[in-house]
Amino acid sequence: MTTTLPAYDEVVARYEPVIGLETHVELGTNTKMFCGCPTDFGGEPNTRVCPVCLGLPGSLPVANKAAIEATIRIGLALNCSIATWCRFARKNYFYPDMPKNFQISQYDEPLCVDGYLDVEVNGETVRIGIERVHLEEDTGKTLHVGGATGRIHGATESLVDYNRAGIPLVEIVTKPIPGTAALAPEVARAYVTELRDVIRSLGVSDVRMEEGSLRCDVNTSLNLPGQEWGTRTETKNVNSLRSVERAVRSEMLRQAAVLDAGGRITQETRHFHEDTGDTTPGRSKETATDYRYFPEPDLVPLAPDPAWVAELKAALPELPRLHRRRLQQAWGLSDADMQSVLNAGAVELIEATVAAGATPAAARKWWLGELSRRANESGVELADIGATPAQVAELQGLVDAGKLNDKLARTVLEGVVAGEGSPTEIMTNRRLEVVSDTGALTAAVDEAIAANPAIADKVRSGKVAAAGALVGAVMKTTRGQADAQTVRTLILERLGVSA
Amino acid sequence: MAAISREEVAHLARLSRLAVTEEELDTFAGQLDVILQAVAQVGEVAAADIPPTSHSVPLTNVLREDVVTPCLTPEEALSGAPDAEEQRFRVPRILDEDVAS
Numbered sequence: 033m034t035t036t037l038p039a040y041d042e043v044v045a046r047y048e049p050v051i052g053l054e055t056h057v058e059l060g061t062n063t064k065m066f067c068g069c070p071t072d073f074g075g076e077p078n079t080r081v082c083p084v085c086l087g088l089p090g091s092l093p094v095a096n097k098a099a100i101e102a103t104i105r106i107g108l109a110l111n112c113s114i115a116t117w118c119r120f121a122r123k124n125y126f127y128p129d130m131p132k133n134f135q136i137s138q139y140d141e142p143l144c145v146d147g148y149l150d151v152e153v154n155g156e157t158v159r160i161g162i163e164r165v166h167l168e169e170d171t172g173k174t175l176h177v178g179g180a181t182g183r184i185h186g187a188t189e190s191l192v193d194y195n196r197a198g199i200p201l202v203e204i205v206t207k208p209i210p211g212t213a214a215l216a217p218e219v220a221r222a223y224v225t226e227l228r229d230v231i232r233s234l235g236v237s238d239v240r241m242e243e244g245s246l247r248c249d250v251n252t253s254l255n256l257p258g259q260e261w262g263t264r265t266e267t268k269n270v271n272s273l274r275s276v277e278r279a280v281r282s283e284m285l286r287q288a289a290v291l292d293a294g295g296r297i298t299q300e301t302r303h304f305h306e307d308t309g310d311t312t313p314g315r316s317k318e319t320a321t322d323y324r325y326f327p328e329p330d331l332v333p334l335a336p337d338p339a340w341v342a343e344l345k346a347a348l349p350e351l352p353r354l355h356r357r358r359l360q361q362a363w364g365l366s367d368a369d370m371q372s373v374l375n376a377g378a379v380e381l382i383e384a385t386v387a388a389g390a391t392p393a394a395a396r397k398w399w400l401g402e403l404s405r406r407a408n409e410s411g412v413e414l415a416d417i418g419a420t421p422a423q424v425a426e427l428q429g430l431v432d433a434g435k436l437n438d439k440l441a442r443t444v445l446e447g448v449v450a451g452e453g454s455p456t457e458i459m460t461n462r463r464l465e466v467v468s469d470t471g472a473l474t475a476a477v478d479e480a481i482a483a484n485p486a487i488a489d490k491v492r493s494g495k496v497a498a499a500g501a502l503v504g505a506v507m508k509t510t511r512g513q514a515d516a517q518t519v520r521t522l523i524l525e526r527l528g529v530s531a
Numbered sequence: 532m533a534a535i536s537r538e539e540v541a542h543l544a545r546l547s548r549l550a551v552t553e554e555e556l557d558t559f560a561g562q563l564d565v566i567l568q569a570v571a572q573v574g575e576v577a578a579a580d581i582p583p584t585s586h587s588v589p590l591t592n593v594l595r596e597d598v599v600t601p602c603l604t605p606e607e608a609l610s611g612a613p614d615a616e617e618q619r620f621r622v623p624r625i626l627d628e629d630v631a632s
Contacts, residue, residue, distance in 0.1 A: 061597050068600030077618040078605045086608060098597035119585065126548045128622045176624055177616075191619035194608075322546055327585035335591040 040281065043288040044214040050261050051209045051216050051280055052251035055227060057202045058170060058244070059102050060237045064198035065169045066093030066136065073243065077193035085198035087132030092330055099167060099200035100143070101344065102236035104336060106202055107144025107165045108345045109230050115143055117335045120328040128192050129171035139325040142166035143334065149230065150353065151222040153215055155367065160223050161207030172197035208261070216284065221277040224248055229352040241272050248276055252283040254291060262287070263297040267311050269304045279304045283311055359383060363392040376404050377414045384421030390428040398424045402442055406449060418449045427455040439512050440464045467514045477522045480505040491527050499523050534567035535560060
């Protein structure tokens with residue numbers, strides 16, 4: 033169905049969105065949730081499996097203490113209450129991504145409930161309610177083969193690798209988030225960003241969306257002002273922070289077009305397409321009763337000792353929001369400046385660069401300037417640009433030592449990003465060091481003076497500003513490899529003018 | 532009254548992807564009904580002072596340390612599989628998206 037989508041401004045003027053987010057986080061434990069198979073990424077197919085995670089007869093799961101602890105810590109960081117008693121549940125469904133024909137999950141007794149996460153959007157704090165945080169196991173990976181195209185369409189067979197099956201997976205579900213109006217897409221993105229930062233600060237997952245260790249489903253509905261909430265859809269396959277924002281927006285537009293035409297929204301799962309930014313319908317969801325949840329008989333209940341929970345709570349690290357506030361003060365940034373650092377995803381990078389010896393101002397200059405520009409151009413996250421905080425600090429050290437000027441430093445940085453080595457190596461290999469040989473510089477200065485007698489006379493007569501043209505000439509002959517200030521001083525000296 | 536209807540049995544069969552004939556539906560509905568009625572008797576004798584339970588042993592917090600143990604070799608893992616290809620389990624394609632989680 034092709035319909036012309038209404039303008040976003042009109043949609044939010046007519047309808048109120050309600051959003052909700054379900055986020056899955058793969059924990060970075062050494063072993064799987066219910067067996068001792070390793071969880072490391074990228075092994076050959078079916079090399080990280082055992083009778084338990086293959087669901088072979090007679091095998092019995094035993095819960096991983098580190099995964100329970102990590103989940104409780106996530107719950108605590110999200111201001112949740114921690115259950116004093118809860119159970120795992122079997123979620124039964126027919127699909128080969130779990131060899132057991134069920135997934136061990138939690139149903140009506142999650143480990144953590146009723147919390148919140150404060151996020152900042154446009155300088156305002158929005159409190160996102162957290163419904164629950166529960167623990168389950170990840171599924172295997174299926175590869176569809178056969179048929180004419182060799183891809184999903186027309187595939188006749190599925191090949192399954194169970195290396196990922198059984199890796200601990202934490203599901204974090206928000207309460208419905210009403211009242212965000214036109215900001216709904218940004219609130220969704222800000223929430224996932226903040227959640228990622230919180231979880232990363234806990235050190236329990238590497239939370240990388242592109243590798244699938246953080247995955248997000250976005251629920252969206254629209255209603256007329258003053259009316260009941262609308263029917264929601266669940267958008268899956270949202271694999272980047274930017275996509276979270278785009279998926280909410282795209283679904284708001286699509287639903288508005290359906291409602292405008294007098295249609296009804298079908299409760300369904302939709303798939304987000306990174307290339308077009310659109311969603312298309314997936315399967316119609318099985319209802320909860322179809323999953324025939326029941327308490328997992330092979331695992332005894334969990335009853336986290338309140339003393340242990342209190343201990344974990346006391347040992348939580350400083351959470352990102354407070355941490356950022358402290359950094360902002362230490363770096364002496366205005367709210368607006370801090371916001372641009374946040375928007376660029378540069379907080380940790382600048383922090384690490386400062387830790388490696390650069391001043392906050394210099395660190396910020398490189399990450400928000402040259403490196404952000406390059407990241408934007410090549411469409412990668414700033415953290416993946418290819419330059420490390422240590423390298424940026426080293427580069428700034430060379431500038432501070434007078435070995436590189438700003439222009440040369442940018443050339444060196446280009447080499448760093450291209451993977452040519454450390455700033456010092458690149459400076460040496462490409463002979464980019466500032467010409468500090470006074471003899472060579474003096475020769476270049478004399479040459480410039482001789483070539484521009486009229487300008488030289490002006491400077492001699494006291495028009496010091498005219499020296500700029502001579503500086504330019506020297507920089508040209510030295511191919512930019514001189515320190516402009518040194519050149520200027522030398523020119524004035526040669527012309528017998530005091531600076 | 533029957534504890535389970537013929538339609539419910541058909542629905543369960545569909546969820547489990549079991550091909551059940553019309554005659555079998557009648558048979559299974561009858562058999563399952565007997566089982567459910569028997570289980571229901573337990574509910575009748577359970578008094579208010581007996582808490583519901585899902586486990587027969589009064590244990591909690593049986594946990595393991597996060598320590599790696601040996602895996603099967605891929606050959607061992609696939610040895611019981613009806614079919615395999617590229618070191619993966621080969622199954623008929625299921626007309627669905629990845630369902631869980």
